[in-house]
Amino acid sequence: MNAAVVRAFDAPPRYESFADPVAGDEELIVTVSAAGLHQIVKSLANGKHYGSTGTLPFVPGLDGVGRLEDGKRVFFASSRSPFGTFAERSVTARAMCFLVPDALDDVTVAAMMNPAMSSWAALTERIQFARGESVLVLGATGVAGQLAVQIAKRLGAKRVVAAGRDQRALDAVKRLGADSVISLNQDSKELVASYQREFAENKIDVVLDYLWGSPAERLLEGITQKGLLQDAGRVRYLQIGSVAGPTISLPAATLRSSGLALYGSGFGSVSMKRILESLQVFLKEAARKPFEMGIKAAPLRDVEALWDAAEPAVRVVFRP
Numbered sequence: 001m002n003a004a005v006v007r008a009f010d011a012p013p014r015y016e017s018f019a020d021p022v023a024g025d026e027e028l029i030v031t032v033s034a035a036g037l038h039q040i041v042k043s044l045a046n047g048k049h050y051g052s053t054g055t056l057p058f059v060p061g062l063d064g065v066g067r068l069e070d071g072k073r074v075f076f077a078s079s080r081s082p083f084g085t086f087a088e089r090s091v092t093a094r095a096m097c098f099l100v101p102d103a104l105d106d107v108t109v110a111a112m113m114n115p116a117m118s119s120w121a122a123l124t125e126r127i128q129f130a131r132g133e134s135v136l137v138l139g140a141t142g143v144a145g146q147l148a149v150q151i152a153k154r155l156g157a158k159r160v161v162a163a164g165r166d167q168r169a170l171d172a173v174k175r176l177g178a179d180s181v182i183s184l185n186q187d188s189k190e191l192v193a194s195y196q197r198e199f200a201e202n203k204i205d206v207v208l209d210y211l212w213g214s215p216a217e218r219l220l221e222g223i224t225q226k227g228l229l230q231d232a233g234r235v236r237y238l239q240i241g242s243v244a245g246p247t248i249s250l251p252a253a254t255l256r257s258s259g260l261a262l263y264g265s266g267f268g269s270v271s272m273k274r275i276l277e278s279l280q281v282f283l284k285e286a287a288r289k290p291f292e293m294g295i296k297a298a299p300l301r302d303v304e305a306l307w308d309a310a311e312p313a314v315r316v317v318f319r320p
């Protein structure tokens with residue numbers, strides 16, 4: 001079959017021939033119609049993600065939409081290595097797939113599920129987000145951050161604050177429902193003061209962090225309190241992505257002087273069963289009322305050329 005194939009961790013995949021998958025017990029063959037080029041797909045392909053098997057060669061692609069042999073149109077959340085989803089056919093565990101509602105097309109579902117999981121599963125499964133709470137999205141200008149703003153609102157957030165470094169993208173995020181924006185392109189002291197004002201005046205309950213690294217350090221500085229008689233509001237801080245850096249330095253005083261509770265949300269932080277259940281609920285919600293996102297569909301034979309050519313806030317979806 002035709003597929004994208006990774007033969008080296010430091011080079012983009014190439015469109016070439018790869019062996020067809022054969023289904024084992026409790027597995028199904030999927031004829032793939034659409035699969036998204038998510039950040040995790042790239043990190044797995046360059047061997048840097050914690051889920052990487054370290055074995056070459058393999059077909060990249062985490063999830064996708066396709067047809068089962070009985071004709072059912074499904075979303076499938078994973079495949080069995082070395083068979084990824086950037087191929088004409090893939091193989092998945094029966095438990096990893098579910099039907100796609102008729103109201104949603106293949107490309108939209110393939111584009112949306114992984115970035116949506118980052119906030120939908122985080123808010124509904126990793127923490128029990130309650131209607132009326134306020135959310136700050138750190139790194140709100142990317143595909144996942146823009147969906148996070150819309151999802152937080154859809155789940156009943158009272159106030160959503162969007163933080164990012166690109167002013168034009170922040171303006172777009174306002175149109176998607178953010179009540180307020182914080183530019184990361186400020187002098188460090190001014191940025192910390194912006195967070196202090198936001199937390200003091202508007203009581204932020206939840207942070208969804210797509211950046212980590214120094215932007216996370218500045219935000220945490222903003223919730224660190226001075227004085228012995230402060231009354232700290234609880235802040236559930238969800239680590240979700242790390243595009244700005246893989247580590248942070250966390251002062252002890254931040255944890256002792258604030259109501260900070262640190263969480264992470266991703267594969268492993270809750271069971272796959274719960275992630276899949278929550279994604280099915282999300283899909284029904286998306287079918288009821290669409291979410292806005294930038295999507296570019298492209299033929300899979302263009303995989304090598306498009307691998308590193310992403311446009312801001314646009315998810316590339318390959319069609320085999």
Ligand SMILES: NC(=O)c1ccc[n+]([C@@H]2O[C@H](COP(=O)([O-])OP(=O)(O)OC[C@H]3O[C@@H](n4cnc5c(N)ncnc54)[C@H](OP(=O)(O)O)[C@@H]3O)[C@@H](O)[C@H]2O)c1
Pocket residue numbers: 038039040114115116117118119139140141142143144145164165166184210211215239240241242243244265266267312313314
């Ligand atoms: N845990 C989960 O469940 C889960 C699920 C999906 C995604 N993620 C993770 O979430 C992160 C974002 O994913 P995505 O799909 O939204 O990616 P994306 O569409 O490529 O967006 C990345 C965003 O981060 C911004 N950015 C990059 N470096 C930055 C920095 N140093 N300071 C400020 N902003 C910076 C980019 O802004 P510019 O345009 O200005 O460069 C862009 O808006 C990734 O780490 C991804 O792996 C996690």
